[in-house]
Amino acid sequence: MATLKEKSPEVTVTPPVSAGNGLKTQEMVVNMGPQHPSTHGVLRVQLTLDGEIVVSAVPHIGYLHRCFEKHCEAMNDYNKVVPYVDRMDYVAAMNNEHGYALAMERMMGIEVNDRVEHIRVIMAELQRIASHLLAVGTFGLDIGAFTPFLHCFIEREKILDIFEKASGARLLYNYIWIGGLMNDVPADFKKDTTDFIASFRPQIKELNDLLSHNKIFVDRTANVGVLPDKVAINYGVSGPSLRGSGVKWDLRRDDPYSIYDKFDFDVIVGEGKMGTLGDCWDRYIVRVWEMEESLKIIEQALDSMPDEGDVHESIPKKVRPPAGEIYCRTETPRGELGYYIISDKSTSPYRVKARAPSFVNLSVLPAISVGAMVADMVAIIGSVDIVLGEVDR
Amino acid sequence: MQEFLESFMSSGPLVVFVFSIIPLKIILVYALFAIWLERKVAGHMQDRLGPMETGGWHGWAQTIADLLKMIQKEDIVPAKADRFLFKMAPFIAFAASYGAFVAIPLSSGYIGSMIDVGVFYIVAITSLLSVSIIMAGWASNNKWSLLGAMRTAAQTVSYEVPTVVTILSVIIVTGTLNLMEVTEMQSGNGFLGFLPNWIIFHSPFMILAFFLFFIAALAESHRVPFDLPESESELVGGYQTEYSGMRWGLFMLTEYADMLLLSLVGATLFFGGWNSPFGSFMDGPLWGAFWMLLKGMVLVFVMMWLRWTLPRLRVDQLMNLCWKYLIPLSFVNLVLIAFWEMIFK
Amino acid sequence: MVKLLSDTYFTFRSIFTGMGITWRHLFTKSVTVQYPAQRDVLPERVRLKLDVNMDDCIGCRLCERACPVDCITIGTTKSTDDDDLGETSTGHKKKLWVDQFDIDMAKCCYCELCVHPCPTDCITMVEDYEYSSYDRNDLILSFSDMTPEQIEEVQAKLEREEEEKRKKKEEARAAKEKAKAEGGKDEAGGGAASSGDTDADAEKAARRAEREAKRAARKAEREGKDAGESSGAAGESGGSAAKSDDTDADKEARRAEREAKRAARKAEREAKKKSEE
Incomplete structure (x- = not known):
């Protein structure tokens, strides 16, 4: 019988070598995480260090594995999967739900009305802003700037308030259902969102003044963890991390789903303004400007949102998709989130596989962190913006 | 004051003891206040409130509560640590910064010891701090601690150069190393008719000198943006990682004492020490102590302000800043101040 | 040299801009809610x-x-x-x-x-x-406000009633059979009798299944899904059985047949579960 013992990746440490003056030097293996303030959860990176310089970095994952895919198979109703989907990328639950709902609707051939589509897009874009705020805030925190982090959180709270009014939850919404929404948005939704947009625009400028263009911050992030576009594509990196390398690839534009083809927005790409193209600063600034673009989408969607329409209209009584399979991908704040769902014509999914962007983006970490310093490791992990809930699922 | 105490108590050693623990009392009370202030400053800069509950008014007793908690905590020493060095390190750290207070004139009536090489003594004894941090880092037997300690060694040794050179440029003007005399030279409001005779107004280069001194002092006291030895988001806690309870508390106390020390040195060297900014108005030994601490606290506040604004430098950038910018600049400045002194005196 | 100076300018400008922002925030109103003393007004849809x-x-x-x-x-x-x-x-x-x-x-x-x-x-x-x-x-x-005694009483009552009903039904059937037997050599009679038998058996089985399912649900932890489903179905069957009181014989027969089928399936499942355990 084969042993199930996990084989840990080889970590080679060079034997001590003489430094020439009678002293010996040796590489040092350090475990960064799973309990480390800057690994964004429970990531463990096994670092081999030559002094402060990283010789190799091996990420170890699985500390937050919750059997998402197996759980989905155990559910006797496709609707019951939605709360589990929320818990994958728990800082962007709306986007996860949106992707899952779209996949199921495509499978069952459900058309939802325009109001539902608009609300979904607004929610998804608000969630994108909230998620990016958290990403840039914690990135600043990794670099050592504490204050921007909390300023970002204040803005994020405002978005969560909007979500709470609509769905009743602040983090794990279970709001976007197969074929519709849980509730219609509250009466003052339009006003709340418009107020938020008005108050948020100056905050982006302030964030740029306080953090993005701070010289120390730029020094810490520019030319660090350079991810060339070819490497990024080869590793399957997606989302802002890919666009930071200058690749203009955004599923909202290149494979439009929902009603994104109706809206006018730019795909932000990194330009290498502060250093090399594809460095940490580029990945960071793409997120900052994407918030601005999301605001544009929200504004347009609010304008064209129909006032009438039943959000429960096309929710199926019993979700029983025809036998078959589907792969549906959407652009979440972290990249391409794909759901591969197989149905065996029963009410319970035969298989739900999620292509999690964080997981794929994390795979590029060893490639871009060699030669960096320990402090840069923190910046690189922060700039790739992983959520361990999604990496481990 | 010493004479007064001597006549009052008529016993030499006791007077010396009472006299010598005055800075300790000041440091302890100041640390309680400064930690509370830091939390408040941080809170309000981040649109929060900071501590609000303990003690009633704006959580003034929060630090006291924390102190009591720290004293009660278990004193954990890692199994593989070098026990003796591990336990000694915090005491040496605190002794280093406490020892330096001896040479600082807190008011016209009080100086711990009237040593003629006061400035030199302060520079020398604060170097002990880096020894204690290396001790702590090495003895912890933790790789993060070790990294932090190594950073400290590099940082402290480097930044002592610009600190000393900028202090030297002040000494050129004053001609004495005794801080009491340095302060006395700055009394009166003669400059441009109304400005106090502070050294910072001596020449434009002095402003630059103060600036360099302040940056170097930030690095010496390991404050953001130079807090690399502990840098909690990279090195977990640096040399403090394995410390807990009151030993950790002593490191914390040292950090704040160090901030005050360097602020007071800065205030003495550049801002007239215990001299009142209004000439003879509000002057005197007690007012002197007030002015001295006020000037120190203003600089401490600026340090806090910087901490909650700026990110942290990387270790190689830290070295770059020191060796490529601060040291050449401070030497050039020293020469310029020397010329200024030759021409205008 | 120019680059150095512009860099220096950039550095200090960015640092002082940042310090200006934090200074301004020092005096803006804080967003903290002093929780036990102050409370947020929560929206009506909150899920708590x-x-x-x-x-x-x-x-x-x-x-x-x-x-x-x-x-x-x-x-x-x-x-x-x-x-x-x-x-x-x-x-x-x-x-x-x-x-x-x-x-x-x-x-x-x-x-x-x-x-x-x-x-x-x-x-x-x-x-x-x-x-x-x-x-x-x-x-x-x-949430249930029933005491254990009440529950016992209700269950005992139900059992008694079902017993009575079964007896009544058997009597009715016996009477029918008799009438049919008396009415001639009708082959359908045998079939009816046998169907009556299975009916009674099935009803018993259904009740047993229901009780067992309830017990299983209460224990809750093992095989949550299976137990939940079967007990759910049992509840429904119970409901429909309760409905079928004073309707005419035709309807009752059909319903009984359906129930029997369902009960048989349930009994099978229960048996399977038991054998698994």
């Missing part, structure tokens, strides 16, 4: 704690089936003919004693999937978020 209005609950188990984490456990007993449980505020007739309605808030994931299917809107999310406790058993909320 589940609450059940037992007066309205008809024991349909839709919420139990909707729950993705199986944190709701419901036990029901058929009501007898002489008991009138009244109507819910939404006009649904109550036919089942709900002798158990437990929600484990420690398991609950606050998804609100249970609230939406409820036909009488009796399960709701309420605005109560201060119910943390030191013992996780304190988080199991029991």
Whole structure:
């Protein structure tokens, strides 16, 4: 019988070598995480260090594995999967739900009305802003700037308030259902969102003044963890991390789903303004400007949102998709989130596989962190913006 | 004051003891206040409130509560640590910064010891701090601690150069190393008719000198943006990682004492020490102590302000800043101040 | 040199801009809510704690089936003919004693999937978020207000009634058979008799299945899904059985047949489960 013992990746440490003056030097293996303030959860990176310089970095994952895919198979109703989907990328639950709902609707051939589509897009874009705020805030925190982090959180709270009014939850919404929404948005939704947009625009400028263009911050992030576009594509990196390398690839534009083809927005790409193209600063600034673009989408969607329409209209009584399979991908704040769902014509999914962007983006970490310093490791992990809930699922 | 105490108590050693623990009392009370202030400053800069509950008014007793908690905590020493060095390190750290207070004139009536090489003594004894941090880092037997300690060694040794050179440029003007005399030279409001005779107004280069001194002092006291030895988001806690309870508390106390020390040195060297900014108005030994601490606290506040604004430098950038910018600049400045002194005196 | 100077300028400008921003924030109003003293006004849809209005609950188990984490456990007993449980505020007739309605808030994931299917809107999310406790058993909320004695009484009553009904039915059938036998050599008679037999057996089996399912549900932990489904179906069959009181024989026969089928399936499943255990 084969042993199930996990084989840990080889970590080679060079034997001590003489430094020439009678002293010996040796590489040092350090475990960064799973309990480390800057690994964004429970990531463990096994670092081999030559002094402060990283010789190799091996990420170890699985500390937050919750059997998402197996759980989905155990559910006797496709609707019951939605709360589990929320818990994958728990800082962007709306986007996860949106992707899952779209996949199921495509499978069952459900058309939802325009109001539902608009609300979904607004929610998804608000969630994108909230998620990016958290990403840039914690990135600043990794670099050592504490204050921007909390300023970002204040803005994020405002978005969560909007979500709470609509769905009743602040983090794990279970709001976007197969074929519709849980509730219609509250009466003052339009006003709340418009107020938020008005108050948020100056905050982006302030964030740029306080953090993005701070010289120390730029020094810490520019030319660090350079991810060339070819490497990024080869590793399957997606989302802002890919666009930071200058690749203009955004599923909202290149494979439009929902009603994104109706809206006018730019795909932000990194330009290498502060250093090399594809460095940490580029990945960071793409997120900052994407918030601005999301605001544009929200504004347009609010304008064209129909006032009438039943959000429960096309929710199926019993979700029983025809036998078959589907792969549906959407652009979440972290990249391409794909759901591969197989149905065996029963009410319970035969298989739900999620292509999690964080997981794929994390795979590029060893490639871009060699030669960096320990402090840069923190910046690189922060700039790739992983959520361990999604990496481990 | 010493004479007064001597006549009052008529016993030499006791007077010396009472006299010598005055800075300790000041440091302890100041640390309680400064930690509370830091939390408040941080809170309000981040649109929060900071501590609000303990003690009633704006959580003034929060630090006291924390102190009591720290004293009660278990004193954990890692199994593989070098026990003796591990336990000694915090005491040496605190002794280093406490020892330096001896040479600082807190008011016209009080100086711990009237040593003629006061400035030199302060520079020398604060170097002990880096020894204690290396001790702590090495003895912890933790790789993060070790990294932090190594950073400290590099940082402290480097930044002592610009600190000393900028202090030297002040000494050129004053001609004495005794801080009491340095302060006395700055009394009166003669400059441009109304400005106090502070050294910072001596020449434009002095402003630059103060600036360099302040940056170097930030690095010496390991404050953001130079807090690399502990840098909690990279090195977990640096040399403090394995410390807990009151030993950790002593490191914390040292950090704040160090901030005050360097602020007071800065205030003495550049801002007239215990001299009142209004000439003879509000002057005197007690007012002197007030002015001295006020000037120190203003600089401490600026340090806090910087901490909650700026990110942290990387270790190689830290070295770059020191060796490529601060040291050449401070030497050039020293020469310029020397010329200024030759021409205008 | 120019680059050096512009860099220096850039550095200091950015640092002082940053310091200006933090200085400004030092005096802006803070967003902190001093929690126990001040409280946020929560929107009406907040999902903080589940609450059940037992007066309205008809024991349909839709919420139990909707729950993705199986944190709701419901036990029901058929009501007898002489008991009138009244109507819910939404006009649904109550036919089942709900002798158990437990929600484990420690398991609950606050998804609100249970609230939406409820036909009488009796399960709701309420605005109560201060119910943390030191013992996780304190988080199991029991909503049923029936005492164990009441439950026992109700169950005993039900058993008695069913016994009586069965006897009555048997008598009726016997009478029918007799009449048929008397009426001539009709081959259908044998068939009817045998069908009557299976009917009675099936009913017994159904009751047994129901009881067993209830026990299984109460134990809850093992094979949550299977138990939940079978007990749910059992509840329905109970409901339909209760409905089929004073209808004409034809209808009853058909229903009995259906029930028998269902009960047989259930018995099979139970047996399988038992053998598995």
